Amino acid sequence: LEVPEFEFLRYEVAEGIAWVTFTRPKALNALAADVLREIAEVTEVIAEDPEVKVAVFTGEGKAFVAGADISEINALKDVFIGREFALAGQEVMNHIAALPVPTIAAINGYALGGGLELALACDLRVAATKAKLGLPEVGLGLIPGFGGTQRLPRLVGVGRAFDLILTGRHVPAEEALALGLVNRVADDAVAAARELAQAIMKNSPVALALAKEAVARGADVPLPEALEIEADLFGMTVTTHDMREGTAAFLEKRAPEFKGE
Numbered sequence: 001l002e003v004p005e006f007e008f009l010r011y012e013v014a015e016g017i018a019w020v021t022f023t024r025p026k027a028l029n030a031l032a033a034d035v036l037r038e039i040a041e042v043t044e045v046i047a048e049d050p051e052v053k054v055a056v057f058t059g060e061g062k063a064f065v066a067g068a069d070i071s072e073i074n075a076l077k078d079v080f081i082g083r084e085f086a087l088a089g090q091e092v093m094n095h096i097a098a099l100p101v102p103t104i105a106a107i108n109g110y111a112l113g114g115g116l117e118l119a120l121a122c123d124l125r126v127a128a129t130k131a132k133l134g135l136p137e138v139g140l141g142l143i144p145g146f147g148g149t150q151r152l153p154r155l156v157g158v159g160r161a162f163d164l165i166l167t168g169r170h171v172p173a174e175e176a177l178a179l180g181l182v183n184r185v186a187d188d189a190v191a192a193a194r195e196l197a198q199a200i201m202k203n204s205p206v207a208l209a210l211a212k213e214a215v216a217r218g219a220d221v222p223l224p225e226a227l228e229i230e231a232d233l234f235g236m237t238v239t240t241h242d243m244r245e246g247t248a249a250f251l252e253k254r255a256p257e258f259k260g261e
């Protein structure tokens, strides 16, 4: 597997977990175009790496990601370029959302604007106690454009999303937990993300991928069609080795040994 040289992030795989760490702490890991390009590249690496069972995104320093790069936005001049800017960022977030393995944002500090939008493209979010989350775009004369106006209301409901989108305020981790915006709060977000990843990895990898696909595809269609998708994917589980093994292990009162096929 060819892993490219990255300038703005670090990619490591250990014990089944791919760690993507943003490494531009001086700019609070802001998503400049070059950073977005590297994130798109790293998602390709993750998707092709057979060692990877779960992927975790996190940041170095006091921020997870403090948003898109405001100096690049300041230079945007017309409606077409602005639209392209949003679409390009959305595409990167879509690559993260489409990863076949479960993904966790380990929100070590500020997750603002495009940074929160990146975390929203992950399946799960773990926040450090000191983390602050928000969509401050309206205070810059912008609106969220990397998926925030769409993924946030789908996750927490329209009313709660409006609170964040219209005030632009920084939400503390504990409140984010109460809102359902994050799944866990811990002093050490990385350690908590590792524990969560380990719990996930006890399960069948093929079942995880199918479960993720069911949730993702079902979210975009009406319920009757979504239920058909679920039934189709459930059907696929019953032909897998992992299903034979998982159910047999239960009946034999032993731990399963999944192969991911």
Ligand code: HXC
Pocket: 026, 027, 028, 030, 031, 066, 067, 068, 069, 070, 071, 085, 086, 089, 110, 112, 113, 114, 115, 136, 137, 140, 142, 143, 144, 145, 146
């Ligand atoms: C570019 C950024 C940045 C950003 C921080 N920096 N956020 N540069 N883009 N989004 C830079 C600062 O300019 C500063 O550079 C350095 O990082 C450290 O930041 P400080 O502000 O000095 O740190 P602090 O006082 O601790 O404040 C932290 C902060 C603040 C509250 C997180 O940095 C902040 O409000 N940042 C912007 C957050 C934001 O509005 N995000 C949304 C962006 S719009 P120097 O060179 O001075 O050291 C967006 C749109 C996405 O994301 C969708 C587009 C389509």
